[in-house]
Amino acid sequence: MDRLHSEFPIDDISPGALLHAVLDVALQATDRPLVLAVSGGRDSMALLHAMARWAPSRIAAVATFDHATGSYATEAASLVAAQARRLGLTVVRERARVGGTNEAQWRDARWAFLRRVARGFRARVATAHTRDDQLETIVMRLLRGSGARGLAALAAPSAVLRPWLGVSRNELARWVESESLPYLEDPMNASLRFLRGRVRHEVLPVFEQQSPGFGEAMLALGERAAQWRREVEALVDASAVQVNAEGTRVSIPARVLEQTTEAGRGVLWPAICARAGVTLDANGTRAAVRFTTSDRAGAHITLAGGATIARRRDQRGDVLEVRQAPSRDTSWSAFEGDVSALPSRCGRWRFRRLGVEPLAKDAWCIGLPAETPVVVRPWRPGDRIRTPGAPAGRRVTRYFTESRVSVLDRREWPVLLVAGEPVWIPGVCRGLAAPSRPGRPELIWYRCEREFD
Known part of the structure; x- marks a missing residue:
């Protein structure tokens, strides 16, 4: 960030030329399309108009999120949508079902939306975080006792592109005013209700007054922490x-x-x-x-x-x-009935009925005679199965271990039983009691597939 200011001294370059140069440098870091996260505030509207003017082909979509916190949030989202459409850009707009009550809830809801949009366009998210945002984040993390990893703040290696991270809010304001670009001022920016507002309006001015250069020192600390994190990431990559x-x-x-x-x-x-x-x-x-x-x-x-x-x-x-913690309940209820009526889904598992006998049979497939009564339920710790290698029976846990099935996966793993005896553990083994006769036309063939692997 310091190198950026030395290469582009703000006294010797117009606001537009500065931002154009900064944007060009940032875009060299990726060749992927971008989803622009635009809130309607000055910094993000500067990003929207700068990208539309100097790199329109890089924009996959403009994403704006209404936090459902009041009239400002709705007006801001409407402004973004109107401006983006006027510029000929694709807009994805969403409103929270329930308005959050704190910064963490708003941030989580917004980022869940942005990541979902980015996945849909196979793109990276680009935000309008500035040099000032970085400074505030570093100080907030210092106050919370963060170590070196946290002090990298917004400069840490990330899938998110932040073109304005080396640019101050004042530099963006000069360009926005010179171009008469529309934006809305978030009333929360002036509020002392949350920590960021108190850091911005109270803590930083006092620290800078008592110790001139405090802000620059904090930014340098953040850059050193970010470099340390890049080195750690490279070690993990290798x-x-x-x-x-x-x-x-x-x-x-x-x-x-x-x-x-x-x-x-x-x-x-x-x-x-x-x-x-x-x-x-x-x-x-x-x-x-x-x-x-x-x-x-x-x-x-x-x-x-x-x-x-x-x-x-x-x-x-x-x-x-x-x-990660499971995002939804993966438990499921047992099925009992005819093999022809096997459910298509059991938790994270799908049972797909095959039209013909598979050419290559493996433990993920089984053929059972029509009208065979079956039970499909989650695995239980005491389950045993008779196989060609263990005709007297062996604990299913042994086969799980041999198949490298994690302990965490076993509790939801399906087991198919005939006449009360396990005959198929999908992907793991088939039992001696499986009444399949390859080549017989009355067999009903199934393949079991696990989701989200």
Whole structure:
């Protein structure tokens, strides 16, 4: 950010030229289309008009969220929608079903909306956070006792693009006024009700008066913290970390954490968890560090908020896996009836009826004679199944372990029973009691598929 100001001294360059140059630099960081997060305030309206003027081809959509907190929120969303449509841009507008009562609720609702829109357009979110927002965030986190990771604030490595992060609100205001761009002033900007307002109007002016240069020192501290975070992220990137497509689960070889010091684990765990959208507080970090040395595959701990860390095995050997808290109830009720009426969905599982016998049969498929009474229910700890390798019966947990099914997944795993005996654990094994006869036309074939993997 300091380099930006040295290259573009505001006394020697017009407001438009400065913002155009800043925008060009920011856009070089990605080739993906962008969803612009526009609130209707001055900074975000500057982003909307600047992108529409200098990089319209990069805009996938304009997203605006009405927090349902009163007339201002609705008027601001209407202004954004009208301006974006006038500029020929796609607009996605949404209103909260219930108005939140604090900054955290508003932020969570807004970001859930923005991420959903970005996924729909396969784009990145771009926001209008400024240099002043960064300073306020750093000070707020200092007041809350954040460590180096938190002090990177808005400059931390992120999927969000923030073109104005090196630009002050005053610099944006000069351009907005010179172009007579429309915007609405959020009445909350002048309020002392929330911490950000008190930091902006009371804390920062006093600190700057008592210690001139305080703001610049805090910004430099934030930049050093951001550089430290970039180095930590690079280390995690080089450690065979894997993240699922939904970004809700991340795994890393256990040896990566076992081979470092306790202090090193305390640095790495928050970065690893963040890949799955899980934020570790101090207690969570300590719990994760202690859990690292657990040598029992299948062990797990639950963090505040419902996220979990587990040890399991895959092709890389022992891995440590972080999962977000379940976003919805995945429990489901047992089905009992004819095989031809098997439900299409049981929790996160789908049973797909096949028109013909599959050419390549595996543990995910089974064929059962028509009119066979079946029961499909979640696995129970005492379940046993007879298989060619264990005709006398063996606990299903043994097959789960051999198939590398996590302990956390087992409680909702479906089991199909015929005459009260387990005959199919989808994806794991089929039992001797399965009354299937390959090649017979009266067989009804099913494939079971798990969602969200």
